[in-house]
Amino acid sequence: MRSLYRIAAGLTAAALIVSGVHAIQRVSRAGRYLYTADGNRFYIKGVAYQQQGAVVADTSNPFLEPSTYIDSLANGTDCQRDLPYLQQLGVNTIRAYSVDSSLNHDTCMQLFSNAGIYAIIDLSLPVNGSINRDSPAWTTNLLDLYLETVNTFSKYDNVLAYNVGNEVVTAANETGAATFVKAAARDVKAYLNSIQSSALVGYAAIDGDASWIVPLANYLSCDPSGSNSGATAIDLYGLNNYEWCGDSTFEASYAGTEGNFAGYNVPAYFSEFGCITAGTPRPWTEVGAIFSSEMSPEWSGGIAFSYFPASSVQGQFGMVNISSDGSTVTTGQDFDNLQAQYAQASPPNSPSESSAGSTSYPSCPQQNSTFVASTTLPPTPNLSACTCLENNLGCQFTPTTSNYTSILGSLLDYACSLLGQSGGSCNDISANGTSGTYGLVSECDPTVMLSYVMSEYYGATSNNPQSCSFGGNGTVNSNAKSAPTSAASSCLATATGTFVPTLPSGVASTTPTGAGSSSGSGSGKSSGSAPIAAFDARVFFGVGVLVVTSMVSGFMTLA
Ligand SMILES: *[C@@H]1O[C@H](CO)[C@@H](O)[C@H](O)[C@H]1NC(C)=O
Ligand SMILES: *[C@@H]1O[C@H](CO)[C@@H](O)[C@H](O)[C@H]1NC(C)=O
Ligand SMILES: *[C@@H]1O[C@H](CO)[C@@H](O)[C@H](O)[C@H]1NC(C)=O
Ligand SMILES: *[C@@H]1O[C@H](CO)[C@@H](O)[C@H](O)[C@H]1NC(C)=O
Ligand SMILES: *[C@@H]1O[C@H](CO)[C@@H](O)[C@H](O)[C@H]1NC(C)=O
Ligand SMILES: *[C@@H]1O[C@H](CO)[C@@H](O)[C@H](O)[C@H]1NC(C)=O
Ligand SMILES: *[C@@H]1O[C@H](CO)[C@@H](O)[C@H](O)[C@H]1NC(C)=O
Ligand SMILES: *[C@@H]1O[C@H](CO)[C@@H](O)[C@H](O)[C@H]1NC(C)=O
Ligand SMILES: *[C@@H]1O[C@H](CO)[C@@H](O)[C@H](O)[C@H]1NC(C)=O
Numbered sequence: 174m175r176s177l178y179r180i181a182a183g184l185t186a187a188a189l190i191v192s193g194v195h196a197i198q199r200v201s202r203a204g205r206y207l208y209t210a211d212g213n214r215f216y217i218k219g220v221a222y223q224q225q226g227a228v229v230a231d232t233s234n235p236f237l238e239p240s241t242y243i244d245s246l247a248n249g250t251d252c253q254r255d256l257p258y259l260q261q262l263g264v265n266t267i268r269a270y271s272v273d274s275s276l277n278h279d280t281c282m283q284l285f286s287n288a289g290i291y292a293i294i295d296l297s298l299p300v301n302g303s304i305n306r307d308s309p310a311w312t313t314n315l316l317d318l319y320l321e322t323v324n325t326f327s328k329y330d331n332v333l334a335y336n337v338g339n340e341v342v343t344a345a346n347e348t349g350a351a352t353f354v355k356a357a358a359r360d361v362k363a364y365l366n367s368i369q370s371s372a373l374v375g376y377a378a379i380d381g382d383a384s385w386i387v388p389l390a391n392y393l394s395c396d397p398s399g400s401n402s403g404a405t406a407i408d409l410y411g412l413n414n415y416e417w418c419g420d421s422t423f424e425a426s427y428a429g430t431e432g433n434f435a436g437y438n439v440p441a442y443f444s445e446f447g448c449i450t451a452g453t454p455r456p457w458t459e460v461g462a463i464f465s466s467e468m469s470p471e472w473s474g475g476i477a478f479s480y481f482p483a484s485s486v487q488g489q490f491g492m493v494n495i496s497s498d499g500s501t502v503t504t505g506q507d508f509d510n511l512q513a514q515y516a517q518a519s520p521p522n523s524p525s526e527s528s529a530g531s532t533s534y535p536s537c538p539q540q541n542s543t544f545v546a547s548t549t550l551p552p553t554p555n556l557s558a559c560t561c562l563e564n565n566l567g568c569q570f571t572p573t574t575s576n577y578t579s580i581l582g583s584l585l586d587y588a589c590s591l592l593g594q595s596g597g598s599c600n601d602i603s604a605n606g607t608s609g610t611y612g613l614v615s616e617c618d619p620t621v622m623l624s625y626v627m628s629e630y631y632g633a634t635s636n637n638p639q640s641c642s643f644g645g646n647g648t649v650n651s652n653a654k655s656a657p658t659s660a661a662s663s664c665l666a667t668a669t670g671t672f673v674p675t676l677p678s679g680v681a682s683t684t685p686t687g688a689g690s691s692s693g694s695g696s697g698k699s700s701g702s703a704p705i706a707a708f709d710a711r712v713f714f715g716v717g718v719l720v721v722t723s724m725v726s727g728f729m730t731l732a
Contacts, residue, residue, distance in 0.1 A: 205440055219268060269293070293411075313555070441473065446463070456514075617665075
């Protein structure tokens with residue numbers, strides 16, 4: 174059934190091409206700007222396109238991040254319904270925050286491509302599909318999730334960029350998590366190069382105090398090796414900016430931000446804008462400023478938030494309502510105002526592509542009290558090494574429910590506390606982006622980390638079978654021949670560097686096209702390895718450091 178549907182979708186696409194629709198132009202990066210293939214400067218005139226998933230409002234979820242998601246690019250009927258409205262708005266880009274790589278996106282992506290609309294695809298997912306700001310790591314499960322999504326979307330010609338994170342870092346004391354975001358950018362970029370995809374690699378940052386958001390931006394696009402290589406640099410920086418509320422002026426709202434990012438080395442845009450605190454409907458007069466010659470030297474447009482209704486602590490965003498049967502779209506004044514503003518936007522078509530130059534990758538910001546990320550990045554997560562470890566552990570996490578995410582954090586805390594009481598530590602599974610030290614097992618899926626800690630505790634009790642029970646969540650593995658630490662060093666000691674990642678086996682690859690292009694970037698060098706420094710000796714356990722269940726950065730939040 175699946176393959177038949179593929180063929181049918183392919184025929185539809187072919188029919189559309191035959192009927193005279195022109196292929197969407199490729200967008201390339203030159204210097205710090207974007208250009209379409211015909212040499213014109215490209216500005217993102219966009220709208221967020223994501224139906225909101227379930228939001229559980231409680232104090233542990235201050236940003237009202239959703240716990241489930243709806244893949245808005247997987248329902249062709251809905252995209253067909255919305256396309257005329259996107260065209261009325263005059264957008265050339267949509268941003269999708271959460272997509273499911275197992276679904277078919279052919280109809281939506283083809284419809285949008287034919288209409289000249291690019292897509293910015295966020296690779297992270299709510300709950301356990303993002304780099305967790307409370308316990309950040311770059312692990313095999315996230316790498317595989319990201320690569321599977323890239324693989325699913327690489328056959329479309331209108332993917333402008335893939336975001337490796339949205340608002341992972343939300344405060345100065347979380348900037349250590351940037352090492353993991355940068356490692357994600359490095360590995361996704363290497364994968365895109367390996368499949369000859371020209372899509373850009375992006376990150377969408379929360380706004381905040383310049384003392385940390387500016388070094389964070391510079392860090393994500395810097396070269397730690399000091400050799401002007403873009404191998405670990407994002408191609409496209411997004412700032413979720415809500416500084417302009419109601420009717421304002423460039424001077425009052427954006428002049429500071431403009432100054433902060435003057436001279437930034439890669440293309441930048443507002444990955445969200447559209448403040449509601451001055452009331453709705455919004456006048457959207459910031460469009461005039463964003464697309465003006467005051468801001469065009471730095472910014473390449475933005476994404477208005479949001480097409481669909483979206484609730485936040487500040488109130489309701491959204492410029493349309495959808496009828497409960499999904500058949501009808503109702504627009505309001507907010508929609509009309511944005512349409513009018515986008516219709517008037519005429520940013521300068523300069524500088525020319527030939528004078529935009531190549532991108533340079535400066536050295537990274539120094540660590541200080543408001544920016545703490547190390548330039549020593551975690552390794553590329555190595556699935557075969559982690560599988561080798563899992564197979565050689567004496568006590569394995571064998572969840573009795575497929576929905577194990579909700580118990581993983583508490584089991585990790587519990588196992589670490591037991592291990593600590595018996596004289597061990599959880600250092601091998603901990604990653605610290607501030608010190609740049611990464612325990613051997615910290616690149617593995619959290620389930621493997623848990624099996625590892627359970628096995629260490631099991632070993633510390635002389636393999637007492639009772640100590641592998643964990644309330645029925647653990648099973649003794651009689652095939653294990655060595656202690657967990659020996660298994661970790663034999664499986665993972667050679668897995669501490671960087672390499673070009675590949676799709677997990679069993680996932681069929683697709684032929685890439687991709688609308689974005691990072692050619693002319695002067696990059697392509699490998700970043701070298703990220704050797705493990707002497708490991709932080711701090712023993713931590715039972716302090717909630719690894720609460721994997723906490724909400725993560727899968728959807729929009731506000732500064
Ligand atoms: C950052 O500081 C806030 C309070 O200022 C605190 O609640 C939070 O836990 C800190 N985060 C980290 C990662 O230390
Ligand atoms: C830390 O360095 C950044 C520049 O990388 C600077 O903007 C920030 O103000 C510095 N923080 C402090 C506390 O000096
Ligand atoms: C697509 O969405 C519509 C409502 O907008 C719904 O009726 C339909 O069942 C959905 N299709 C699929 C395949 O989920
Ligand atoms: C959507 O529905 C909400 C709730 O009824 C209403 O407040 C809002 O104005 C509506 N928006 C549009 C664009 O119709
Ligand atoms: C991944 O780890 C395995 C097992 O330790 C090792 O043999 C392999 O070389 C590593 N792969 C890469 C690409 O480094
Ligand atoms: C998230 O957890 C679920 C089980 O609760 C698991 O099936 C899924 O693979 C996990 N996703 C990632 C990216 O680890
Ligand atoms: C997974 O478990 C959590 C907590 O028990 C629950 O809130 C959530 O709805 C479950 N998810 C699924 C898909 O069953
Ligand atoms: C990470 O390393 C820094 C610097 O060495 C240290 O101050 C911090 O306590 C460490 N964090 C954890 C969770 O161990
Ligand atoms: C597994 O661990 C969870 C969390 O600690 C616990 O609630 C549950 O009872 C344990 N046992 C089983 C069989 O799930």
